[in-house]
Amino acid sequence: MRVIGIDLSGPKNHKDTVLTIFKQEENHLQLVKWENNLSDQDILKEVFEQSQLDEVVIGIDAPLSYEDGGGDRKSDRELRKFIVNLGMRSGSIMPPTLNRMVYLTLRGIKLSREIENLNAVYPISLVEVHPGAIIGSRLSKQNIEYVLAYKQEQSARSYIRNWLSEQGLTQLPIEIEAESHSIDACAAALGAWHWKAPSYSAKWIFPACPPLHPYDYCC
Incomplete structure (x- = not known):
């Protein structure tokens, strides 16, 4: 299994779009590629190449x-209720049609449908994820401050990188x-792995409701 985590930014902000690719090895994921500054075409190319393997x-x-x-x-x-109960801030969950979110939503919808149309040799599964909730729902209560601070503080990101390694991302x-x-992007891969792998499970999941909401949403 190849597990891809994508932190997507708006259509004009390729710089902050990050993709990580992991290969499942027994009970862990081994990083095989880490890239940023990606266009839609760049992402589709990476997904296509992995789907041939x-x-x-x-x-x-x-x-x-x-x-x-x-x-x-x-x-x-x-999900907002779920993360507030963890001690996280409600504001990290924003409506997809909010002004500051709408272009990201447009890109996410467009890209997910284009991925579905790839001529893949092996199956491709897609899930919407929330990286902060993925981290926060797996951290111990006494360490929840790290997920509240990692966007701003390098020391918190250092802790989370080490913690991700403990979760099996090598x-x-x-x-x-x-x-x-x-x-x-790494946390997105962790959440997708736990959603898909039989030996793991998501901490929270909202099932797909086709046709308007065709993908599971999980953390």
Whole structure:
């Protein structure tokens, strides 16, 4: 299995779009590629190449649907409740049609449908993920402050990089700590792996509701 974590940014912000590719080796994921500054075509090329080698599981940190009429999806409301109970801030869950989110939502929807149309040799599975919730739901209560601080503080990102290694993500270079988008891409892979692998399970999941919401949402 190949597991891909994508921290997607808006269509004009290729610089902050980060992709990580891992290969499952028994009970861990081995990093095989880490890239940023990616266009849609760059991402599709990477997914296609991996799909010629093995089954591919992709966790995308971006809305992959929106609520008809605007505002929160039911999944957004439920995940917001879940993370608040963990001690996290509610503001990290934003409606897909919010002004500052709408271009990211557009890119997420477009990219996910294009991935589905790839001429893959092996199956490709897609899940929408929330990296902060993936981290926060697996940290101990006494360490929840690290997920509250990692967007701003390098020391918190250093802790989370080491913690990700303890979760089974191996060969993570220290440079991944430099900014939060790479941490998010690794966490997206962790969430997708736990969602898909039979020996693991998601900490929270909102099942797909086709046709308007065609992908599971999990952490």
